[in-house]
Amino acid sequence: MSTIERIRNRRNAxxxxxxxxRALSSxxxxxxxxxxxxxxxxxVF
Structure with missing residues (x-):
């Protein structure tokens, strides 16, 4: 996995x-x- 993919996955998670x-609080x-x-x-994150 490339560095960009890891950053993208972390951002999405x-x-x-x-x-x-937000859903829980509202x-x-x-x-x-x-x-x-x-x-x-x-x-799965």
């Missing part, structure tokens, strides 16, 4: 992590937060 954090119910948490745990 950080972007996804920020999106998940979810109206605990059950929705649980669903988001399960989804995010199954993702």
């Amino acid at each position: 950080k972007r996804d992590a920020r999106a998940i954090e 979810a109206p119910t605990q059950s929705m937060r649980n669903e988001i948490a399960i989804f995010s745990q199954q993702r």
